[in-house]
Amino acid sequence: MKVQSPLEVYNYLPGTNCKECGEETCMAFASKLIDRSKTLDMCKEILDEAYKEEYEKLEDMLSPEIKEIIIGVGDKAVKVGGEDVLYRHQLTFYNQPPFAYDVTDVMSEKEITERVNFVNNYKKFYVGNFLRLDMIAIRSVSDDPEKFKECVKKVKDLTELPIILMSFNPDVLDAGLEIIKDRRPLVYAANEDNWQKVAELIDKYKVPVVLFSPDLDKLSSLAKTFVEMGMDELVLDPGTYPSGKQLMGTFERFIKLRRSAIKDGNKDVAFPLIGIPAISSLISKDKDEFEQAVSESILTILEILKYGDLLVFHNIAPYAILPAIHLRFNIYTDPRSPVQVDAGLFKMGNPDENSPLFLTTNFALTYFTVKSDLESNNIDSYLLVVNTDGIGVEASVAGGQLNTGKIKDAIETTKAKEVIKHNTLVLPGLAARLSGATEDETGMKVLVGPTDSGRIAKWMEDHWESDK
Amino acid sequence: MSENKDLSLSLKDIQNMLDNYGVEELKDIKIEGDLEIEVEPLSGGVSITPEMLQSMVVANEAKQAVYHISNLFKMFGLSLSFQDISTIPTPVQAPVTEEVLKPRFKPLENLIAKKFNVSKDEWRLKVEEITLGATKTDGGTRGNVIKIGGEQAMPFYCWDGNIPNRPVVALDVFDMPISLAKAVKVHYEDVVHDPGDWARKAVKDYKADMVTIHLISTDPLIKDTPAKEAAKAVEEVLQAVDVPIVIGGSGNPDKDPEVLEKAAEVAEGERCLIASANLDMDWERIGNAAKKYGHNILSWTQLDMNNQRELNRKLLKVVEMPRDRIVIDPTTAALGYGLDYAYTNMERIRLAALGGDDELSFPMSSGTTNAWGAREAWMINSPMPEDSDWGPREFRGPLWEIYTGLPLAIAGVDLFMMMHPLSVRVLKETTQTLLGMIEGEKVDISNWIKEV
Known part of the structure; x- marks a missing residue:
């Protein structure tokens, strides 16, 4: 965004400190706008007609470096782009690149149905939520507007997910758009041959469009021309190539485009980028299924890390x-706030009154690691999770977020003593120095576990029965 | 209507009229077709169909075109009428203003020529270049040496600065059979009882650049193998293969200094990488051993840039380790289990190094094998009934290792410690590709939509 200082933003806010946004002061709200943890529409007063000018000014000041584009409608709509930085620690990456999976207009109805349903229903549990897939890309292989139309109809009935219409033939695109114009699809793509006709379609249907050219001068020309024609909901495709020096060039182009947009302020290319890992099939068709998946995975990794805002x-x-959705989630996790889980008492497996009671912190990573270690070793147990503001064991012992008072409170509020009859608590090895004081404070017997939860199984063998 | 022929206007005529009267705003509208607009003086008006206007101008611009034509016709003392007035808004009598004339959509005849420009990253410092292994001429017995580091740009940003060395892979060898994920185990079943055979297989069959011998049996909680006995495994590996090697302890902070000191002694002159010194243990003793016996040292900290600086400073100032003999391991967390921390920590370290921080400007190492700790890498299937199918683990596992390693290559890792042969192959191929070392198959993607 254009501004760095909350003061610049504050100057345009109502300055009434009404607290409606949840902040104590307009100044505090201004700093939240800068770090993008709050949005302008949370200020009720500025939405008033009287502040129209200020609102517009702020909206401009606060808009991200890379244009944010919405594809699709309703709950399933996706935001693409909207990024502000080149490296995630400088702020955070914002909008996870949506994953689109392709169907074609020469696939059988059965195959289309299977693929679309697979994408619709896919889910994987991770850090308290389900990771899902986002879009369907419809490729015209037939180049026949009628066939494409039929395919788009089918897909439209099968899914609410946002759709990408893919063809370089404007007549084919037009046929598809006619069917699905109300769903705000993304059109792929205008190139240096068809751009005028595609521009007419984009104006007619008012939908976002991809501009394609691996030549960055031409890509800039296309973008500049579309903006000049009054169309700025653009996504850029600088070309994904599957291997060798061409792949090296792909990596370079994605980075150069994003650097030019963010670091050099080049508005011509300040648009989301689309990556096409699917292109790996051009060279891996003869290879076995696994080798094909590996080729596509390599492009996926590179384009998730280096500035792909939408992947096909x-x-x-x-x-x-599975690994692709985790990488995307990890890279787009906000590095400014540690990921936390709820504090409380949790059952691991099927514990009874003789099962051990372990303690850990609510740092999500710690929690899920301990949980996974207990479960995968079939250790039926209770896990008491203490709120340390999402800080791990070692750091929270050092920083005081994990202390005997907190441990005592957690035991009392969860009534942890009532679920076990051995009155024994196992502290993480990294919290060993709290053990004496915890015994005094809670009246429980305290054992010190291993420093790495990966060793809990071995520790159980050596210590649990004998020491508890 | 022959008598009115002189009053027929072709579209070309209208375009010329617009041009002549300086209606700049409509200049770029493409007027197509060969329709004629008929002027009917008898009725005192011009008959013009909406279809004609549609053919003249694209979509939304009809209203403005009509408006302009209407104005022009007024200049000629004519008026304009429509066959179906309801389909096109009637022009209004308001004066012509800039605002009204400015069309929103202006189709252009030609692309606006643009030249793409981008700045170069300018850096102050280059990463140290470290030599691993020593050949006969340098007092060792290795067949070759390996250089890592030396970068003058962010990883694979070859257009910004020189990147002289490719990332290398060391395969893990353990001094006792350990529990391995099924997908990994199948590749080593026949060699897990003999570190020498294991190392040979890693180099010969799986093309490891280096091997790491992990002396994990020395852990008091495992076998508590005495340092002297454990050092034999190092000698076995050095005899079995002639690539440079890494010597690792068990990670036990009390035992490692003694174990690594002994191992460094038996491998004297081989310029190994001693893994590792850590703030929680006697780093000075380990550092001194590495220095005394001519090895490199791995400086290992846990996901904390400041600790990494502190340990490096201690190795430089207290141990007086030469700068070109330090490799750093800022810790690798697996995909899904903290990879984001590891990635960003390494990326920040490399950015700081290139930016001039000489306490961080060392090549980086990654224990990529940690990927196999992720349940998604090794479990047969998801323990969560709600999850979609995870797919076969013999495919999922190596991909998990690739998905942990390759991102860290992009963050700046120079040396990977890995396990699965396929992951090793893919990581080597991809990193070499990004450095332009692999020509690859040239493809035309201009018609990919139809060809994939």
């Missing part, structure tokens, strides 16, 4: 999707 896939092998 061909491969729907579950083992290839």
Whole structure:
């Protein structure tokens, strides 16, 4: 965004400190706007007609460096782009690149149905939520407007997910758009041959469009021309190539485009980028399914890390999707706030009154690691999770977020003593120095567990029965 | 209507009229077709169909075109009428203003020529270049040496500065059979009882650049193998293969200094990488051993840039380790289990190094094998009934290792410690591709939509 200082933003806010936004002062709200943890529409007063000018000014000041584009409608609509930084620690990356999976107008109805349903229903539990897939890309292989139309109809009935219409033939695109114009699809793509006709379609249907050219001068020209024609809901495709020096060039172009937009302020290319890992199939068709998945995975990794804002896939092998959705989630996690889980008392497996009671912190990573270690070793147990503001064991012992008072409170509020009869608490090895004081404070017997929860199984063998 | 022929206007005529009267705003509207607009003086008006206007101008611009034509016709003392007035808004009598004339959509004849420009990253410092292994001429017995580091740009940003060395892979070898994920185990079943055979297989069959011998049996909680006995495994590996090696302890902070000191002694002159010194243990003793016996040292901290600086400073100032003999391991967390922390920590370290921080300007190492700790890498299937199918683990596992390693290559890792042969192959191929070392198959993607 254009501004760095909350003061610049504050100057345009009502300055009434009404607290409606949840902040104590307009100044505090201004700093939240700068770090993008709050949005302008949370200020009720500025939405008033009297502040129209200020609102517009702020909206401009606060808009992200890379244009944010919405594809689709309703709950399933996706936001693409909207990024502000080149490296995630400088703020955070904002909008996870939606994953689109392809169907074609020469696939059988059965195949289309299977693929679309697979994408619709896919889910994977992770850090308290389900990771899901986002879009369907419809490729015209037939180049026949009628066939494409039929395919778009089918897909439209099968899914609410946002759709990408893919063809370089404007007549084909027009046929598809006619069917699905109300769903705000993304049109792929205008290139240096068809751009005038595609522009007419974009104006007619008012939908976002991808501009395609691996030549960055031409891509800039296309973008500049579309903006000049009054169309600025653009996504850029600088070309994804599957291997060798061409792949090296792909990596370079994505980085150069994003750097030019963010670091150099080049508005011509300040648009979201689309990556096409599906293109790996151009060279891996003769290879076995796994090798194909590997090729596509390499492009996926590079384009998630380096500035792909929307990715199109061909491969729907579950083992290839699984790591991809985790990488995307990890890279787009806000590095400014530690990921936390709820504090409380949790059952691991099927514990009874003789099962051990372990303690850990509510840092999500710690919690899920301990949980996974207990469950995968079949250790039926209770896990008491203490709220340390999302800080891990070692750091929270040092920083005081984990202390005997907190441990005592957690035991009392969860009534942890009532679920066990051995009155023994196992502290993490990294919290060993709290053990004496915790015994005094809680009246429980305290054992010190291993420093790494990966060793709990071994520790159980050596210590639990004998020491409890 | 022959008598009115002189009053027929072709579209070309209208375009010329617009041009002549300086209606700039409509200049770029493409007027197509060969329709004629008929002027009927008898009725005192011009008959013009909406279809004609549609053919003249694209979509939304009809209203403005009509408006302009209407004005022009007025200049000629004519008026304009429509066959179906309801389909096109009637022009109004308001004066012509800039605002009204400015069309929202202006189709252009030609692309606006643009030249794409981008700045270069300018850096102050380059990463140290470290030599691993020593050949006969340098007092060792290795067949080759390996250089890592030396970068003068962010990883694979070859257009910004020189990147002289490719990332290398060391395969893990353990001094006792350990529990391995099924997908990994199948590749090593025949060699897990013999570190020498294990190392040979890693180099010969799986093309490891280096091997790491992990002396994990020395952990008091495992076998508590004495340092002297454990050092034999190091000698076995050095005899079995002639690539440079990494010597790792068990990670036990009390035992490692003694174990690594002994191992460094038996491998004297081989310029190994001693893994590792850590703030929680006697780093000085380990550092001194590495220095005394001619090895490199791995400086390992846990996801904390400041601790990494502190340990490096201690190795430089207290141990007086030469700068070109330090490699750093800022910790690798697996995909899904903290990879974001590891990635950003390494990326920040590399950015700081290139930006001039000489306490961080060392090549980085990654324990990528940690990927196999993720349940998604090794479990047969999801323990969560709600999850979609995870797919077969023999495919999922190596991909998990690739998905942990490759992002860290992009963050700046120079040396990978890995396990699965396929992951090793893919990581090496991809990193070499990004450095332009692999020509690859050239493809035309201009018609990819139909060809994929």
